[in-house]
Amino acid sequence: MEQEVSLREAYGKTLLELGLENPDIVVLDADLSRSTMTHFFAHELPERFFECGVAEQNMISIAAGMASSGKIPFASTFAVFAPGRCFDQIRMSIAQPQLNVKIVATHGGITVGEDGSSHQSIEDLALICSLPGFNVIVPADAIETAQAVEAAVANYGPFYIRLCRPKSQLIYNEDYRFKLGKAVTLRQGKDAAIIAIGLMVKEALEAAKNLKQEGIDCRVLNMPTLKPLDEAAIIKAAETGAIVTAEEHLEHGGLGSMVARVVAQHQPVPMELVALKDTYAKSGKPAELLMRYGLTAKDIEQAVKSAIKRK
Amino acid sequence: MSSPKECKLPSTSADSAEAEVFSLSASTAKMKAVAKKIRRHIVTMTGKAGSGHPGGSLSAVEIVTTLYFKVMRHKPHDPHWPERDRFILSKGHAAPLLYATLAECGYLPVSELCTLRQMDSLLQGHTDCNLTPGVEMSAGALGQGLSFALGVALAGRLNKQDYRVYALLGDGECDEGQVWEAAMASAHFKADNLVAIVDNNGQQIDGWNRDVMNLEPFPDKWQAFGWQVIEVDGHSIPQLTQAFKKTKKIKGQPTVIIAHTIKGKGVSFMENNPDFHGAAPNEIEVKLALKELE
Numbered sequence: 155m156e157q158e159v160s161l162r163e164a165y166g167k168t169l170l171e172l173g174l175e176n177p178d179i180v181v182l183d184a185d186l187s188r189s190t191m192t193h194f195f196a197h198e199l200p201e202r203f204f205e206c207g208v209a210e211q212n213m214i215s216i217a218a219g220m221a222s223s224g225k226i227p228f229a230s231t232f233a234v235f236a237p238g239r240c241f242d243q244i245r246m247s248i249a250q251p252q253l254n255v256k257i258v259a260t261h262g263g264i265t266v267g268e269d270g271s272s273h274q275s276i277e278d279l280a281l282i283c284s285l286p287g288f289n290v291i292v293p294a295d296a297i298e299t300a301q302a303v304e305a306a307v308a309n310y311g312p313f314y315i316r317l318c319r320p321k322s323q324l325i326y327n328e329d330y331r332f333k334l335g336k337a338v339t340l341r342q343g344k345d346a347a348i349i350a351i352g353l354m355v356k357e358a359l360e361a362a363k364n365l366k367q368e369g370i371d372c373r374v375l376n377m378p379t380l381k382p383l384d385e386a387a388i389i390k391a392a393e394t395g396a397i398v399t400a401e402e403h404l405e406h407g408g409l410g411s412m413v414a415r416v417v418a419q420h421q422p423v424p425m426e427l428v429a430l431k432d433t434y435a436k437s438g439k440p441a442e443l444l445m446r447y448g449l450t451a452k453d454i455e456q457a458v459k460s461a462i463k464r465k
Numbered sequence: 466m467s468s469p470k471e472c473k474l475p476s477t478s479a480d481s482a483e484a485e486v487f488s489l490s491a492s493t494a495k496m497k498a499v500a501k502k503i504r505r506h507i508v509t510m511t512g513k514a515g516s517g518h519p520g521g522s523l524s525a526v527e528i529v530t531t532l533y534f535k536v537m538r539h540k541p542h543d544p545h546w547p548e549r550d551r552f553i554l555s556k557g558h559a560a561p562l563l564y565a566t567l568a569e570c571g572y573l574p575v576s577e578l579c580t581l582r583q584m585d586s587l588l589q590g591h592t593d594c595n596l597t598p599g600v601e602m603s604a605g606a607l608g609q610g611l612s613f614a615l616g617v618a619l620a621g622r623l624n625k626q627d628y629r630v631y632a633l634l635g636d637g638e639c640d641e642g643q644v645w646e647a648a649m650a651s652a653h654f655k656a657d658n659l660v661a662i663v664d665n666n667g668q669q670i671d672g673w674n675r676d677v678m679n680l681e682p683f684p685d686k687w688q689a690f691g692w693q694v695i696e697v698d699g700h701s702i703p704q705l706t707q708a709f710k711k712t713k714k715i716k717g718q719p720t721v722i723i724a725h726t727i728k729g730k731g732v733s734f735m736e737n738n739p740d741f742h743g744a745a746p747n748e749i750e751v752k753l754a755l756k757e758l759e
Binding site: 201204216220250252 | 593594617619653
């Protein structure tokens with residue numbers, strides 16, 4: 155079995171490395187530093203770590219004030235709390251002035267698991283992608299996570315990076331180079347294109363492998379940057395005549411909605427959305443939840459067949 | 466057809482001499498004259514715009530005038546000067562007051578004030594830090610400014626810069642829970658380079674604070690959150706000056722100046738009248754107000 159690596163740990167360790175090199179990096183957390191893994195930074199660079207307590211709104215506006223004074227603040231909490239708990243602060247303190255704040259939210263999606271719906275973030279991408287000028291990244295593995303964090307430092311402006319709670323097998327090797335705003339073609343294919351983010355990338359690859367055995371040749375794209383969206387890659391994917399998106403998020407306002415907008419505007423083809431339908435999930439083990447709510451390789455395979463039928 | 470609304474602004478000396486802008490020794494008489502000029506700008510510009518928030522702008526005129534003309538270290542011709550003291554307007558609806566003050570200091574031409582709230586103006590209905598020189602924060606959604614100011618203060622400490630940060634809040638704004646999150650955090654981080662000023666005019670959109678949402682015992686609350694509290698008559702320039710001087714000597718904790726003010730101060734029919742919280746004077750009212758402010 156392939157090795158599973160924590161995206162959160164990759165974030166925490168990369169943040170510390172970058173912090174050691176760049177004195178402008180400061181880190182804020184809202185009483186979750188051991189879960190978000192900002193504690194690596196806190197331990198080594200305590201003078202640049204600001205524990206804000208359970209007060210996410212305050213944390214976001216403090217981060218904005220720091221950014222306006224030349225710092226590069228990373229503010230971390232669970233995805234359900236940022237943007238959920240502090241949407242107006244993100245909108246007014248960060249997005250409107252386009253400040254250089256990096257929000258890294260962990261525990262995105264339903265694979266938070268046993269904590270249940272209060273802690274499962276299924277609306278965060280819709281919320282954050284609605285804000286003009288925000289860069290939004292959903293890494294698929296630990297290697298992509300580390301590079302996304304580097305990109306957030308290298309590029310001025312507001313960033314939102316969404317990480318999942320569980321460890322995940324590596325999609326990429328060390329040669330991989332993340333490019334902001336660019337999709338990655340992981341597998342070529344001509345019958346349909348699967349576009350996936352986060353944990354669903356691995357499911358998409360497995361679905362493509364299984365479909366190949368049935369004679370269906372799928373292209374697989376990872377779309378790590380949701381904003382700015384790689385529209386050219388989506389239009390190119392539409393050449394296959396059918397598109398399936400896969401994400402650990404509501405179908406409203408997430409990857410599927412955004413891809414559908416581009417497809418409808420530029421090259422209409424049949425589409426299916428593998429995403430959480432209009433519902434909250436429940437407590438359970440991550441794998442059980444993915445199965446219950448239709449977010450597995452099998453579900454993607456079904457969706458590909460439905461989309462191809464409508465060609 | 467109605468004729469275009471008049472926008473005759475008082476003449477200014479701001480563009481001529483930067484040295485005049487901030488002088489610790491400026492006499493009270495001179496300061497009062499500046500305050501009156503700023504009041505006239507507020508009435509004129511909101512009247513011209515036909516909308517805006519004159520009441521809460523007029524109540525804080527002495528607070529902001531004292532800061533910009535007596536207390537703060539700043540360079541109107543270099544708005545991004547790294548060593549400047551920072552003024553964070555948290556009650557963003559008092560934008561006309563800030564714009565008028567910035568214009569009197571020389572950050573922008575006084576003639577620009579007539580464009581308030583119009584298409585393509587530098588002067589938005591609520592502050593926009595990317596458009597208006599001298600505006601530190603985009604505001605308008607209440608409750609965020611004190612947190613933002615704390616961030617600016619903490620960054621200054623990290624950068625080993627000795628600038629001070631002044632955040633102006635409305636009293637009605639203190640209904641927002643985030644203000645108290647920020648109050649707790651500012652004391653926790655011992656931000657003694659941060660001063661909050663509350664424009665305590667006692668009124669908010671729906672009426673008196675005590676009827677809308679009781680804030681009292683207001684000074685005790687700040688004290689309990691770990692702040693040094695100074696109460697002043699918010700229309701007394703000498704009292705405000707003394708209070709700001711005192712804040713510089715307070716170490717290890719932030720200071721709040723609770724400035725007792727009158728909403729709509731300076732114009733008899735606007736004073737303590739919540740109707741002028743978010744409504745501009747009409748043409749006749751502008752004329753009457755300017756007459757009172759002669």
